[in-house]
Amino acid sequence: MIGDETKPKDFRNERGGxxxxxxxxxIDRDPKNDPTYPMKHRTDEEIEGYTWERPEQQPVTxxxxxxxxxPNIPAVFGNTVPPSGLSGALRRLAFxxxxxxxxxxxxxxxxxxxxxxxxxxxxxxxGHIPNxxxxxGLKSEWKYNRKNFVLKSAVTAAAIAGAILLFTRKKRD
Amino acid sequence: xxxxxxxxxxxxxxxxxxxxxxxxxxxxxIVKVIRSCICGSDLHLYHGxxxxxxxxxxxxxxxxxxxxxxxxxxxxxxxxxxxxxPFNIACGKCAxxxxxxxxxxxxxNPQSTAAGGIFGYSHTAGGYNGGQAxxxxxxxxxxxxTVIPDWMDPDDAVLLTDVVPTGYQAAEMGGIQEGDTVxxxxxxxxxxxxxxxxxxxGAGRVxxxxxxxxxxxxxxxxxQCEVYNFKHLEDPVVFIKKITDSLGADVCxxxxxxxxxxxxxxxxxxxxxxxxxxxxxxxxxxxxxxxxGGIVSIVGVYGPIDxxxxxxxxxxxxxxxxxxxxxxxRLLPKMIEHVKNGIIDPKAMITHRIPLEEVGEGYHxxxxxxxxxxxxxxxxxxx
Numbered sequence: 001m002i003g004d005e006t007k008p009k010d011f012r013n014e015r016g017g018x019x020x021x022x023x024x025x026x027i028d029r030d031p032k033n034d035p036t037y038p039m040k041h042r043t044d045e046e047i048e049g050y051t052w053e054r055p056e057q058q059p060v061t062x063x064x065x066x067x068x069x070x071p072n073i074p075a076v077f078g079n080t081v082p083p084s085g086l087s088g089a090l091r092r093l094a095f096x097x098x099x100x101x102x103x104x105x106x107x108x109x110x111x112x113x114x115x116x117x118x119x120x121x122x123x124x125x126x127g128h129i130p131n132x133x134x135x136x137g138l139k140s141e142w143k144y145n146r147k148n149f150v151l152k153s154a155v156t157a158a159a160i161a162g163a164i165l166l167f168t169r170k171k172r173d
Numbered sequence: 174x175x176x177x178x179x180x181x182x183x184x185x186x187x188x189x190x191x192x193x194x195x196x197x198x199x200x201x202x203i204v205k206v207i208r209s210c211i212c213g214s215d216l217h218l219y220h221g222x223x224x225x226x227x228x229x230x231x232x233x234x235x236x237x238x239x240x241x242x243x244x245x246x247x248x249x250x251x252x253x254x255x256x257x258x259p260f261n262i263a264c265g266k267c268a269x270x271x272x273x274x275x276x277x278x279x280x281x282n283p284q285s286t287a288a289g290g291i292f293g294y295s296h297t298a299g300g301y302n303g304g305q306a307x308x309x310x311x312x313x314x315x316x317x318x319t320v321i322p323d324w325m326d327p328d329d330a331v332l333l334t335d336v337v338p339t340g341y342q343a344a345e346m347g348g349i350q351e352g353d354t355v356x357x358x359x360x361x362x363x364x365x366x367x368x369x370x371x372x373x374x375g376a377g378r379v380x381x382x383x384x385x386x387x388x389x390x391x392x393x394x395x396x397q398c399e400v401y402n403f404k405h406l407e408d409p410v411v412f413i414k415k416i417t418d419s420l421g422a423d424v425c426x427x428x429x430x431x432x433x434x435x436x437x438x439x440x441x442x443x444x445x446x447x448x449x450x451x452x453x454x455x456x457x458x459x460x461x462x463x464x465x466g467g468i469v470s471i472v473g474v475y476g477p478i479d480x481x482x483x484x485x486x487x488x489x490x491x492x493x494x495x496x497x498x499x500x501x502x503r504l505l506p507k508m509i510e511h512v513k514n515g516i517i518d519p520k521a522m523i524t525h526r527i528p529l530e531e532v533g534e535g536y537h538x539x540x541x542x543x544x545x546x547x548x549x550x551x552x553x554x555x556x
Contacts, residue, residue: 023515024373024514025372028345029350031350033349041271041272048268049268051268054266054267054280055198055264055266055280058198058312065284067286074280075264076197076198076200076264078302080230080231080300081228081296087227091225099286112224112226112228113221115181115228116184119228122228130184135185137536137538139534140543141537141543144538144543145541
């Protein structure tokens with residue numbers, strides 16, 4: 001790789017160079033590509049507001065949280081993982097605020113972290129003990145990054161051993 | 174059925190007892206997944222950086238499959254069709270879809286007016302399950318899904334659902350004129366495709382900046398571009414100025430997004446403390462490396478919370494910023510032609526094919542960049 005020792009004169013922009021070795025060079029070039037073309041295909045409808053013929057409404061069969069910035073639920077939506085528990089209460093609170101407010105996003109970040117803990121209890125409640133080794137993908141860490149795996153395991157083991165030692169010593173005292 | 178199950182940051186697994194998707198709307202289809210990918214933006218979910226990513230969700234917005242059931246209103250696709258499904262869920266009727274802004278559909282996401290609907294990308298993107306599963310519900314089946322041509326390799330097809338059009342649109346939004354110097358920040362799959370696509374718009378020089386030598390070596394070969402590792406540069410912005418006649422690049426592309434490395438403060442604020450919508454280091458470098466009057470194109474994903482950017486420099490330099498989720502449906506016909514004509518070879522980016530059952534390993538390998546990973550494809554047992 002070339003580093004900072006490269007001198008400016010080593011490089012010079014030369015327009016009109018020969019790019020024949022690059023298959024497809026320039027086939028899509030478009031001098032008219034201004035900042036809104038062609039990403040936005042302008043129509044008259046864009047100035048008419050919320051007037052399009054809406055698709056049929058998907059039935060609402062679970063609790064769906066809706067942004068306060070829109071008047072309705074869109075015609076289709078995802079109905080997975082409806083809000084529940086403490087994380088759900090936080091999500092409901094968050095959706096009282098607009099998308100431009102921290103009040104909207106910070107409770108959601110907190111709800112996500114609480115949801116993780118709720119997920120562990122849900123697993124245990126269903127008789128499922130999470131296989132953290134597989135969920136974290138540590139087989140590949142062992143296979144491709146063994147040195148780091150051993151180091152991290154040793155540090156974790158030492159920390160646990162230290163904590164146990166500290167705890168048992170305090171008890172004896 | 175078997176499907177990926179998110180259990181919290183850095184914890185995913187494949188469960189066999191996940192419920193089969195059902196037709197929820199007359200325009201729905203159920204697709205049996207043949208291939209799905211782990212996208213770099215899935216890692217933002219995996220790392221816990223996207224708000225409202227609920228435990229129990231199934232990720233996956235890059236997938237292809239066979240239609241096994243359709244709703245009563247579906248007319249353009251039928252049971253048995255093998256389709257590639259754009260990651261955007263789009264109605265085709267709203268004011269934004271009619272402007273071909275399929276990434277900004279207003280009839281697919283109750284939770285956010287900023288983001289459109291995206292498969293398997295948190296409730297901030299509509300709360301849909303994704304394609305890292307054996308089966309998936311696909312709304313608006315007459316709009317997005319596109320039949321895979323008989324001649325097309327499924328590995329190419331699955332990359333046309335996001336990576337290829339997103340990289341292409343990154344270059345397209347750059348408004349590249351013949352002979353322009355284009356700098357792409359990020360040598361992940363999107364950056365690789367952006368570099369490749371920049372030539373198609375007539376770029377005179379294409380430069381890619383990243384910190385992983387193996388990815389730089391790949392993109393150097395794949396996209397025939399110049400590559401530099403920013404870890405070897407004292408200051409990437411000064412370096413780019415030096416190699417562009419001290420004026421800067423005509424176009425800079427941010428193909429990294431919220432998990433950019435290279436600046437301790439941004440990493441702490443954006444990735445560790447979640448105090449802003451991600452680490453904006455690549456965007457900083459793009460804004461500061463582009464020429465006065467130049468264009469910065471952003472396809473890197475950021476969170477919805479505010480993020481620090483040098484906006485004063487944007488004003489003072491007269492920069493145009495263009496950004497969007499790719500409009501996959503708009504670009505698919507052209508991308509299919511480019512694959513057919515051998516202009517692009519998407520499947521060359523695939524480095525890992527992993528059974529869906531081992532999804533935890535797939536995410537870990539991609540997240541930690543182990544085994545020179547560039548692109549991971551998940552294959553369901555029933556595919």
